[in-house]
Amino acid sequence: MAAVDTATPATIEINDAIFCTHLKEVCEECNFDGREENDSFFGFDTIDREGLECPPATQTKDGTYQCKKHGSTSCSQCYGWKKQITRARTQAKKAGKK
Numbered sequence: 001m002a003a004v005d006t007a008t009p010a011t012i013e014i015n016d017a018i019f020c021t022h023l024k025e026v027c028e029e030c031n032f033d034g035r036e037e038n039d040s041f042f043g044f045d046t047i048d049r050e051g052l053e054c055p056p057a058t059q060t061k062d063g064t065y066q067c068k069k070h071g072s073t074s075c076s077q078c079y080g081w082k083k084q085i086t087r088a089r090t091q092a093k094k095a096g097k098k
Contacts (some may be wrong), residue, residue, distance in 0.1 A: 014065045015079035016041060026051030042082045049092035051085050077093050 067078035
């Protein structure tokens with residue numbers, strides 16, 4: 001039986017953003033926080049903001065994820081991460097977080 005590495009939580013990539021297997025950018029259950037990596041990938045400096053949650057998704061035969069609502073792996077409505085991060089950053093700044 002193979003040993004399971006529980007130190008690093010499993011991650012999935014959905015349209016260039018990183019999430020835990022629960023489809024959350026910040027997950028207390030698996031002790032995961034992908035905000036810094038996602039912020040830097042989309043060209044932002046890291047700030048304390050709310051984590052994103054991925055809409056319901058299914059995995060395709062080739063291993064990519066697609067939104068359940070539109071059936072697309074690059075759905076701009078569901079997977080528009082840069083826009084969603086921008087909104088979360090704006091809300092964090094209004095709330096006084098830095």
